[in-house]
Amino acid sequence: MARVDVLVIGAGIVGLATAFHVKQQCPSCSVALVDKHPGPGHGDTGRSAASFRAFFYSRTNMALAATSIAFYRSIQEKEGFDLGMRFIGYLFLLSRDQYRAVEPVLQELRRRGLGYRVYSPEELEEGLGLRTRLRGDEEAELMELPDVEVGVLAENAGIMRPERLVEYYSSRITEMGVKTMYGTRVERLIVEPEEPLGLSYEPLPWQRARVAGALTSQGEIRADVTVVAAGAESPALLDPIGVDVHAKPKKRQVFVVRASSPGLQRLLHAEGFNKHGIAPFILLPKGVYVRPAPEDNAFWVGTSDHLGRPFRWEPDPQPEEPFYTYGVYPVLRSYLPAFEGARPAAAWAGFYDESIDGQPVVFSEPGLVVAAGTSGSGIMKADAVGRIAAALALGRKKATLYGGEEINASILGTRSRQIEDEKLVI
Ligand SMILES: Cc1cc2nc3c(=O)[nH]c(=O)nc-3n(C[C@H](O)[C@H](O)[C@H](O)COP(=O)(O)OP(=O)(O)OC[C@H]3O[C@@H](n4cnc5c(N)ncnc54)[C@H](O)[C@@H]3O)c2cc1C
The missing domain is CATH 3.30.9.10 (D-Amino Acid Oxidase, subunit A, domain 2)
Structure with missing residues (x-):
């Protein structure tokens, strides 16, 4: 049985960005990233049309896309890591x-x-x-x-190569010491009482329950926080434990x-x-x-x-x-x-x-963070989504987006959503 501080399920662009920002903000945290595929980015991240735009009416939409795009641009222009970004409009x-x-x-x-x-x-x-x-x-x-x-x-819009962004995040998390486990399927999430008493049917309704990790094809991985970033498959892990991601x-x-x-x-x-x-x-x-x-x-x-x-x-x-x-x-x-x-x-x-409004869904439950619902714009928003998920995983109320803008970490939650309507709907 393995034990880590943060377990991230899903090595798509959202899980990679989340693992990256958790480790960057908490270098001493032990972080593991698992995916059932033999490598990162083999889910919908590898099937994207990979266009981006920082041109939205909703301020949340704009903040997520514009700061992520600015971060990617800095990777390409300042770090010299080519993401194939072309600002073609x-x-x-x-x-x-x-x-x-x-x-x-x-x-x-x-x-x-x-x-x-x-x-x-x-x-x-x-x-x-x-x-x-x-x-x-x-x-x-x-x-x-x-x-x-x-x-x-x-x-401020164009096209990019998501596989290069996957390479960027995955090489950085490897350097930083994130343990990656590919070819590892999560069978189910483990839900336990915070104070187990050894009774049958635990957690009982009066016990404080939490997600304590996941049962995988390589055995159990226990974690203080488990991040579900399993993209379109997230409901398959969350429905059985009674958590609704509100995305399909x-x-x-x-x-x-x-x-x-x-x-x-x-x-x-x-x-x-x-x-x-x-x-x-x-x-x-x-x-x-x-x-x-x-x-x-x-x-x-x-x-x-x-x-x-x-x-x-x-x-x-x-x-x-x-x-x-x-x-x-x-x-x-x-x-x-x-x-x-x-x-x-x-x-x-x-x-x-x-998701219901086309915006990502990011929220926490005891021992759990969910980062999904990216609705066809997950490449262009992944860095911001990863920062918000990382903030929740580290128990913070605010996330700092690239460029320094602070955002309420519960802004994309299902119950605490505070998102303006996107009026640029064409
Ligand atoms: C046709 C198409 C066009 C798109 N065009 C654009 C675009 O132009 N611009 C844009 O920004 N976005 C676009 N998107 C959306 C974008 O691709 C997604 O929003 C983004 O890739 C989602 O990333 P993710 O990490 O949430 O999911 P994924 O990339 O799907 O990653 C989830 C990972 O979780 C893993 N996983 C799931 N269940 C388990 C389990 N039980 N155990 C272990 N691992 C598990 C999967 O193997 C997968 O690797 C497009 C998507 C599609 C399909």
Whole structure:
């Protein structure tokens, strides 16, 4: 039987960041990190589209993303550890009605100093080969695709390589002495009374119960604090002990389209949006996104479906070809004719760990910290989430985000949530 001060379950980006910040703030603490996979980052972290943006209305959302992005940037620029971050921008393509609805929000963001640029339909046609006027196109009308009136380019945004961020955190925690145990599955969490009396059925309702560690495929690991950072699988560990994470897994898919035609080459290397001479991350009306992947000479495309897509976790999620053919492709080629006839060369699927408001869920119970519910933005927020989870694991009321901003460590709790609505919803 092993014993540590802090046991972290899950070596995805959230568990890695948590282990890193626990050890950094408490060098004398013994910390173990376990994952059922043979190495770190093999869960949804390795299946992400890896885009980021510090362009949100909710101050919490902004604080989580902006400070994490600033931390990653410092790793890349000051420590010289390449995370593949490219600030190519995040382009929202908006219909007239959408623009009217978000204009006050954008003005408020401008007042707060957030940089963005506005593009006219003509500039978008010229720069991206975008079709902005779809009226009269029968298929587009059937899909109720609106004309594009405005492009809004968020500047502090881009793409990165999450596997490099995984490498960064995992090499740092190894140097700092975190014990990593890969290929180790947690079967269940151990719940015990604080003062065991040796009675049957313990913990009895009148006893103070706590999580005392986990039973794993390598035996029992006992801990003062156990952090569950098991991503979309967190409910499988927490439901049996009566703790609700209020987040559920929903399948998400990414399709890789090679930039093999001259039209797609022109789009990939679109000028006028950033200093890299690469197209920005593009969000089309109806939620279809186009993420340039210049290192693969390709685009990653996808969308998030809602009604009809079940909340269900599967061990080996598979991409669905008809989802591309009938769901993504018709929207894609309507706005960007360069995609006409384009078929995916590869694809993968993973899960969004969807919380009720799209924000991470981080809270504590006796002997337990939960850090999950990252809802499709866990890469861009992981460092801040890790700092908050670490603060809770170390019994602190406040967490210090990168850059020095202090945040209430219970802000992302299920009962103590204090989050403004995200008004930049497009
Ligand atoms: C298709 C797709 C696109 C995305 N795009 C973006 C994006 O553009 N930008 C962005 O910021 N985010 C994006 N995300 C979301 C992002 O990938 C996640 O929010 C993030 O990776 C979650 O990290 P995590 O550490 O919580 O979970 P994971 O990376 O899934 O890590 C959890 C770990 O826990 C381990 N584990 C679970 N149960 C057990 C157990 N019983 N015993 C031992 N180990 C266990 C798993 O093996 C896994 O390694 C996307 C996600 C998907 C699926």
